[in-house]
Amino acid sequence: LVGDGFTDKGQFPFIDQFNLKTKKKTRLYQSKYTNKKETLNSLIDAKKGEVLVQIESKNEYPNYYVINIKKKSAPTPVTFFENPFKKIENVSKEVIKYKRADGLELTGTLYLPAGYDKKKKEKLPLIMWAYPAEFKDKNSASQNTSNPNDFTYPNYGSPVYWVTRGYAVLDDAAFPIVGEGKTEPNDTFLEQLVADAKAAIDAVDALGYIDRNRVAVGGHSYGAFMTANLLTHSNLFAAGIARSGAYNRTLTPFGFQSEERNYWEAPEVYNTMSPFMNADKMKTPLLLIHGEADNNSGTFPMQSERYFNALKGFGAPTRLVILPKESHGYSAKESILHLLWEQDQWLEKYVKNKK
Structure with a gap:
């Protein structure tokens, strides 16, 4: 086992x-x-006790080793991969734990720029990135599976790059939406969403690292939906980035995520949760990004196009970027470089240099 x-x-x-x-x-x-992460990959020889493992740390690239669980000898290296991300090798990384107003325990992975002085505590702008998840009990919602020793491995959609631009980054911030008993999670979606966000900002602010007036929030897919709702129903953020999202839940009338009720069974839930239905309330700068060929059934490009038109109609500061030939995720080098540029320009203008 x-x-x-x-x-x-x-x-x-x-x-x-x-x-x-x-x-x-x-x-x-x-x-x-305790300062590294070991993953047990496969049992090579049960009789001899030889096991193939992967060992990594937050700044040590994952490599494979053979260990002998009977002889308890030092691991024998099999691969010698070097860290290809030298520029973020020495960034500060820790998993922080904090509580929501109702006592629910939450976590997030906090990154600070390399060389950041935690004693002087210069006030940094913060980028928060998240993806909501529904639960039917608080115990499950509070479970933590984040390991601070995971190698910092950025992908095209990662916000971690911005530690090199002078931002603090709270990645994978916990955003549980809980509904116990007969109550469904989405019955109080907005209230819990804002409570999750406030708890995260309060936690990082309490450490003394950030200027809470310069906080951005972002997400992809359901995280984009989260972002639009947070900007609409709270004043916690200076700006947001929403990628490949859905903003009108009446266009997904037979359920979404873990919502099993259809629109006709719970019209108030669908309408209340839809940023499109509340476009007149949204005044915070929002960057919308979408793949032109998004074939994900819940996030057709029309979602961003119609929401953008509604926001512009009410004078909201917003920008819509359509990436040619891209689907729900993005893959072309040109698309990814443009994506990073768009996000950086937005953050520099509306967050770091907020007036």
Whole structure:
């Protein structure tokens, strides 16, 4: 038996031997790393005790090793990959824990620029990136599977790049939407969404690192939907970035995400949750980005086009960027470089240099 080994004190993967006759387990191995992450990939030779593992840290690129759980010898390296992201190698990274106003425990991964002085505490602009998730009980919503020793591996959609531009970044901020018993999560979607955001900002602000008047929020797909709602129903943010999102829930009338009720069963929920229906309230700068060929059933490009037209009709500061031939995710080099440029220009104008 191989387990991920998540505990209150960290992640410690393990290998157990299970006796089918006696039903008893014997712990054969458990990782002891506290400053690195060890992943148990495969059992090479059970009799010899040889296991292929992957070891990494927040600034050490993942490499493969062979360990012997019987001899307990030092890991033997199999690969020697170097870190290809030297510019963010020494950024500060930690998983912070905090609580929502109702006591729900939340987490997020906080990045600070390399060399940032945590004693002087220069006030930085903050970028928060998230994706909401629905739960039917608070215990599940509070579970933490983030490992601070995960290698910092940016992709095209990552906000981590902006630590090199002088921002603090709170990535993968927890945004649980909980509905227990007969109550459905989306019955109080907006209230919980704003509470999640406020708790995250309060937590980073309490550390003394940020200027809470210069905070941006962003997300992709359902995270874009989250972003539009946060800008509409709170005054917590200076600007937002919404990519490949859906903004009118009546266009997904037979459910979305974990919502199982259709529009005709819960019209108030669909209308209340739709940023399009509340376009007249939205006055915060919002950058909308969408792939021209998005074939995801819930996020056709029309979603961004109609929402953009509604916002412009009410004079909101907004910009719509359509990426040619891109689908729900983006892949062309030209698209990704343009995406990064658009996001950077937006953040510099409306967040870092907010007037």
